[in-house]
Amino acid sequence: MTKPAGPPGPLDDRDRPSFPLDxxxxxxxxxxxxxxxxxVRVADLPVVLYRKLDGTAVALADSCWHRLVPLSSGRLEGDDVACGYHGIRYDGDGRATFMPAQQTINPSACVRSYPVVERYRFVWIWPGDPARADPDLIPDMHWNDDPEWAGDGQTIRFAADYRLIVDNLMDLTHEAFVHASTLSQNEINTERLDVRxxxxxxxxxxxMLGVTPPPFWSRQLQHAFPGWSGPVDRWQIIRFEAPCTVTIDVGVAKAGTGAPEGDRSQGVANRILxxxxxxxxxxxxxxxAIARDYHLRDQGITTRLREGVAKVFTEDQAMITAQQRALDANPGHEFYNLNIDAGSMWARRAIDAMIDAETQRVGVARAWTGAGR
Known part of the structure; x- marks a missing residue:
């Protein structure tokens, strides 16, 4: 296991961006x-989303060139957005197409248009340098629309730094305490964590081999293998991709049936996206979102899993927002790492590496927008 190497430093360093734009x-x-x-606000930038008549998604800066009134308070006219204040219209590329009481359109009249890609049931935007917006860099979340998986998800608004949520997902030992009634078992805190x-x-x-499954998993096993009970081999494989995506391969299989070697035929698996x-x-x-690999057409299971995970994440939300309030009340406080923090430590280093590389390219002032400060 990779061991942590000391504290990462103050979390409220206001002279440093907290997320990359690229x-x-x-x-x-x-x-x-x-x-x-x-x-919607993305990377500290106000954005307005809509679809053109052909269904193409558009993302524009949510501020009119004229008086900075939010375009989202206006209306759509065909494929153009009309500002609700004076009626200036902008096309999907952000260029003004109409101005009131004049024939000539000021050539500087435009708002920023952001690169947009739809993938894995999400609308993704790139708030940084548009020349660097390679769609191949979108994190792999294919389970969300893969026909061999079934699932659903939601959106939660957190009053907290996104990195605290990353920390939470990279260390699942908290399940023993925060989620004691659904996911907890002693082996979560005793078995070795391998971090790469x-x-x-x-x-x-x-x-976790030969363990008793907690309620969340025993119910799923009984759906897939009616009437079965007994010890299981349980796995948690967490994959972080900088700056902010975590996919978690979790599941259980009947103990001793080969899951650690790759044979999961006697088990059930989820992807927590x-x-x-x-x-x-x-x-x-x-x-x-949560996706599963069994009983794909059973909407009842989909709904129960989605609502069960929503309850779990509500427990996380309460803990993390309390943590954010404590950080706000203790500026300059440093986090200290245990062995269980190795995953979150390396995730934060990967985020910092992206921010540092971007800062070197465009300068401390963040030449694109100055956002994220």
């Missing part, structure tokens, strides 16, 4: 964007 961030579920104006890291990817793996979009420095849009 990254894909989920701005909304795809079903939430339609023929209306959908305002390379570039912006951090993987933390834990196996998480991508945390910073709205501001200390508020976050938390998009999550």
């Amino acid at each position: 990254a894909w961030y989920a701005a909304a579920w795809d079903h939430a964007v339609g023929r209306d104006l959908h305002p 890291h390379e570039g912006g990817i951090v993987t933390a793996t834990k196996w 998480n991508t945390m979009t910073p709205a501001t420095r200390d508020t976050t849009h938390y998009f999550w």
